[in-house]
Amino acid sequence: MVHLFRTSLGVMALAAASVGLGGVAEAANGPFLAHQALYDLRLVKSRTNSVNSARGRILYNFTGNACEGYTSEFRQVSELDSGEGKVTLSDLRSNSWEDAAGKSYRFKIETRMNEADAGRVDGSAERDGDHINVKLKLPAPKTFTLDGKIVFPTEQIQRIIAAAREGKSLLELSVYDGSDDGQKVYNTLTVIGQPIPADRATSSDPSTADEHMKSLKRWPVTVSYFDRDAQQKEGEQTPVYAMAFELYENGVSRQLVLDYNDFVISGAMGKFDVKDSKPCN
Structure with missing residues (x-):
C-alpha cells in the first residue's frame, strides 16, 4: 500500500494551489490568490473488497510573492478501514x-x-541550463541530475492555467516534487474541460461564497500521474493515481476527487480563508 492516501506535493499544488501576490486586493484581480483551505475526505467508492471506509482531512497553506518565492505547507491525515478491525492511519x-x-x-x-x-x-x-541538479539530505545523502524539461509544482499549475486560458484541452508535463524517496519523477496528462462561467449555478462551498471568487470562471480538470521510469520501460500503463477538480483562474481548486485505482476519495472544501501577502518590492 505504498500509495495509500498518497498525495504528493505536485498533486496538492494542483488541489489547493495559490500563488501570493501583493496583497488581497491585488490578488483578487490577478492570476493567483494566497489562501488556506481545509478539505474533508470521504470514500466515494471501492473497486475491490479491500476498503470498507475511509475518511480524513487536508489542510493547505500557500503564501509568498514573485520576489521572495512561494511557500506551501500541507498536511493530510487519513484513516482507512479494510475490515476485520484493520485500520490504517x-x-x-x-x-x-x-x-x-x-x-x-x-x-x-x-x-x-x-x-x-x-x-x-x-x-x-x-x-542549471538543460538539466536539474538534485541534492538529497534524507532519506540518505545523494546527488543526481534530471532532464531540464521537468517542472516543479508551482510551474505545473501555472502551465495548466495558461493552457486552459488558451483553450487547450490536453497538456503533458513531467513533474518533480520530491515525494516518495525524493527520486521519483511523474509523467502527467492533464485533461481540461470547457470553462465554467462565474455565474453558472453550482453546489456551494466556502470558496463559492467568497467575494474574491464570485466573478471568476473555472475549468473542470483531471490530472493523471504515471510512473515515469515504468512508462519508459513498459510503454502504455495505468495511472498510479488521478485527481479531478474544478480549477479557478486564480489557482484555487474545489470539489476534489482522488482516484487511487482500487478506491476513490472525494475532498469537499470545508473552510477557505484568503490570506494577506507581502507586496513584491
Missing part, C-alpha cells in the same frame, strides 16, 4: 519553497503510518 506533512522562475525548489516531507517511525525526505533542486 496515515499522516503526511510537507513544507516546500519554489522561486517564481521555477529555477529553485526546496522540500521537506514526513510520512507516518500507524505507529511506525516516520519516513522523511529532505532535499533541494536547482535548474
Whole structure:
C-alpha cells in the first residue's frame, strides 16, 4: 500500500494551489490568490473488497510573492478501514519553497503510518541550463541530475492555467516534487474541460461564497500521474493515481476527487480563508 492516501506535493499544488501576490486586493484581480483551505475526505467508492471506509482531512497553506518565492505547507491525515478491525492511519506533512522562475525548489516531507517511525525526505533542486541538479539530505545523502524539461509544482499549475486560458484541452508535463524517496519523477496528462462561467449555478462551498471568487470562471480538470521510469520501460500503463477538480483562474481548486485505482476519495472544501501577502518590492 505504498500509495495509500498518497498525495504528493505536485498533486496538492494542483488541489489547493495559490500563488501570493501583493496583497488581497491585488490578488483578487490577478492570476493567483494566497489562501488556506481545509478539505474533508470521504470514500466515494471501492473497486475491490479491500476498503470498507475511509475518511480524513487536508489542510493547505500557500503564501509568498514573485520576489521572495512561494511557500506551501500541507498536511493530510487519513484513516482507512479494510475490515476485520484493520485500520490504517496515515499522516503526511510537507513544507516546500519554489522561486517564481521555477529555477529553485526546496522540500521537506514526513510520512507516518500507524505507529511506525516516520519516513522523511529532505532535499533541494536547482535548474542549471538543460538539466536539474538534485541534492538529497534524507532519506540518505545523494546527488543526481534530471532532464531540464521537468517542472516543479508551482510551474505545473501555472502551465495548466495558461493552457486552459488558451483553450487547450490536453497538456503533458513531467513533474518533480520530491515525494516518495525524493527520486521519483511523474509523467502527467492533464485533461481540461470547457470553462465554467462565474455565474453558472453550482453546489456551494466556502470558496463559492467568497467575494474574491464570485466573478471568476473555472475549468473542470483531471490530472493523471504515471510512473515515469515504468512508462519508459513498459510503454502504455495505468495511472498510479488521478485527481479531478474544478480549477479557478486564480489557482484555487474545489470539489476534489482522488482516484487511487482500487478506491476513490472525494475532498469537499470545508473552510477557505484568503490570506494577506507581502507586496513584491
